[in-house]
Amino acid sequence: MPFIDLKTQYKALQPKIQRRINQVLEHGQYIMGPEVKELEEKLAAYTGAKYCITVASGTEALLISLMALGIKTGDEIITTPFTFVATAEVIVLLGAIPVFVDVEPDTGNIDAKLIEAAITPRTKAIMPVSLYGQPADMDEINAIAARHGNIPVIEDAAQSFGAEYKGKKSCNLSTIGCTSFFPSKPLGCYGDGGAIFTNDDAIALACKEIRVHGQSQRYVHTRIGVGGRMDTLQCAIVLAKLDRFDHEVEQRLLIGQRYNKILGEAGVTTIVQRSDRTSIFGQYTVRVQDRTNLQKYLNECGVPTAVHYPVPLDEQPAYRDLCKAGHTPASKKIAGEVMSLPMSPDLTIDDQDKICAALLAGIKQ
Structure with a gap:
């Protein structure tokens, strides 16, 4: 049983994906x-x-966005410590300071009620993470900003492309x-890729120029930039996958709700x-409690698991x-308990039943 079933998805889309790839190979414009x-x-x-700017990765999307805002050394960016390292990594790469605000223990998303107290005259951006695919309290965060x-x-x-908020x-x-x-994201390519979205004309222009080494036109560099373009081949793959994406979103919602029902009725904390x-x-x-032994048991049952994320960023050696410094006890607690189960739009009911049965048996051990 795969943790994320990309093979079934590929088989369903193979003719479209191959056609899209072949079109790129025929015209030969591999960049832009x-x-x-x-x-x-x-x-x-x-x-x-209004605008979408494709870039080389999700990390590059965050980095270019911060560069477009003019983030510099000593600026403070408010974010969550319970996330993948890229969220803080791009802040530090620009010489700015991550200011970590604790999360809601039930969603894992940044706690909007705690953000205002962390704002100082040096605060130049707020970066909530839509953890596990669910947007944070964006109206409250936008109002504070x-x-x-x-x-x-x-x-x-x-992690949340395809999700909705109000x-x-x-x-x-x-x-x-x-x-x-x-590749493992809800809408994935077959390598690295990412995108920036905005309704702001100036920000969009800055992002477009920064991703091509700060060029406003060929060999005219008006900004400090990076090599941040998304390959044409990867764009072609995402285009092919878009044809099936609405179906996959629907399936993800159904599978997630079924997990909620089965596990919630059994008393599992989700x-x-x-x-x-x-x-x-x-x-x-x-x-879950006793995560290490439970993961071992599930592995023996043929059920793969993963932990996103075992150590909050404010406790990581490179970032401490x-x-x-902030007070983030909820992040530390949740990091010690979270465990992710197999999830993809092609997960079968039989496999989902097997996963749930194994999890409940392991918890009772």
Whole structure:
């Protein structure tokens, strides 16, 4: 049983994927080919954002976004410690300081009620993470940002493309939205890829220029930039997958809700989904005790698991001395308990029943 079933997805899309790849091989425009613009237009339309700028990875999306905002040494960026390292990594790479705010223990998302107390005159952005595929309290976060001089809000939506918040798509909920097309993401390519979404003309222009080494035109470098383009081949693959994406979103919601019902009725603590938003279930995650032994038992039963994330970023060796010290007990507690189960739109009912039965048997041991 795979943790994420990409093979079944590929078999369903194989003719379209091959056709898209062959078109790129035929025209030979491997960098910034026509599929790049086509994908950007379709993704912008999907989210409702004015602009989509494809980039080399989800990490690059965050980095370029911060660069577009002019983040510099000593600036403070408020974010969560319970996330993948890339969220803080890009802050530190620019010489800025991650200011970690604790999470809600039931969702794992940043606790909006704690953000205002962390704001200082040096705060230049707020970066909530839509953890496990569920957007954070974006209205509350945007309102706090507005009260303090319209601080830019960047949604780290690497896990949540396809999710909705109060009827709006993730990636179009704040100043900037960033997502990832890493193969295991809800909408993935077959390598690295990502995208930036915004409705701001100036930010969009900056992101477009930064991703091509700061060029406004060939060999005219008006900004400091990076080599941050998404390959044409990877854009072609995402275009092929878009044809099936609505179906996959529907399946993810059904499978996630079925997990909730089975495990909730059995008393297992799951990550809570708020009623005014959807989760795309980039990961389906439960909270358990004695995680190490439970993972070993499930592995023996043929059920793969993963932990996202075992150590909060403010406790990571490389970041302890580079972040602004905060009080994050909920992050530490949840990091010691979370465990993700197999999740993909092609997960069968039989396999889901097997997973749930094994988990419940392991908990009772």
